Ligand SMILES: O=C([O-])[C@@H](O)[C@@H](O)[C@H](O)[C@@H](O)C(=O)[O-]
């Protein structure tokens with residue numbers, strides 16, 4: 484009987500994989516990106532999986548939450564959620580964790596939502612396997628057969644300071660010409676149909692020039708710019724004038740909802756965020772000003788795939804569009820994102836993904852294939868990917884060896900420039 488199936492083991496394995504020297508408002512990516520892989524094993528021998536943040540405080544709360552699932556049915560999502568909310572509390576200031584602004588995974592305030600998300604995806608994977616249905620069917624069914632992603636461009640150096648492995652194939656990207664070359668490589672390899680540039684790194688004039696160069700090189704493609712709130716309101720207004728007519732959306736140029744609301748008065752491009760609407764309280768506030776028109780969801784910190792679908796309904800009630808945010812991730816996250824996006828009708832913007840920046844994989848069969856910039860929604864039961872145990876062991880060994888335990892782009896940047904302030908907004 485399906486009802487008798489129970490969860491018997493939950494395993495959490497932190498991993499580290501190679502990541503490029505990608506620049507952002509806070510600094511630069513370290514040579515190793517961290518993730519946690521969760522395996523939930525049922526009494527009938529199936530294993531449901533998920534992928535989430537790998538910073539030390541996150542690994543700690545996942546370890547704490549693990550036992551809460553034992554003897555639950557994989558269908559007991561609500562009980563799992565109640566148990567996690569009762570047991571997992573937000574971290575405290577000064578508890579040693581790095582509250583890194585650009586990586587919501589390091590924010591211990593969202594501990595319960597992050598844990599619920601990780602457990603929910605693995606339990607949905609089990610449910611799908613038991614019922615013989617893909618996860619998107621458990622979310623109400625796919626409204627699209629493939630999920631479009633966007634080319635996510637980064638300013639970057641050619642190699643890491645003190646690099647211990649061979650540099651990636653993307654090369655340096657600092658000038659507008661190099662950014663265009665990066666876009667051409669990425670579009671040629673993945674077929675993306677829209678482009679996002681991670682900004683907030685260099686003088687705004689340089690980033691505006693890069694956007695204009697991208698427009699020239701890709702006349703028909705939607706373009707987005709995300710300075711991660713590293714521009715003042717004045718800079719953002721001036722840049723909006725320069726970029727008028729060029730942006731599909733203008734993502735988090737300036738900090739806070741008040742700044743974004745003021746900017747909205749001077750700017751025709753819709754404003755988007757994954758920074759100033761990250762909680763229900765912030766959602767309510769934005770609903771009253773309607774400053775931000777597009778929300779970048781992220782199931783990893785919004786409480787899971789079902790919570791993301793509910794968030795999408797709220798977006799439609801308040802006449803907001805929906806897109807999707809990402810951090811460095813591998814194929815298990817990519818497939819969870821794909822199921823969610825397939826089942827959310829109003830997620831109409833191509834989703835973000837860092838996937839092209841990752842060379843390593845933890846799933847069987849190697850890297851997930853993109854066709855014309857999109858990932859095919861799996862029709863097989865569950866998530867549609869399985870763990871390659873040999874790769875998991877290898878990436879876990881890298882975690883043990885690499886020494887990184889909390890993402891810290893600021894500290895990494897100071898290895899290149901000891902005087903780097905990291906203050907924001909910087910321009
Ligand atoms: O990976 C990065 O450097 C990004 O800047 C990431 O940390 C952000 O969370 C993200 O991609 C964003 O859209 O703000």
Ligand SMILES: [Mg+2]
Nearest residue numbers: 709734735757
């Ligand atoms: Mg963003």
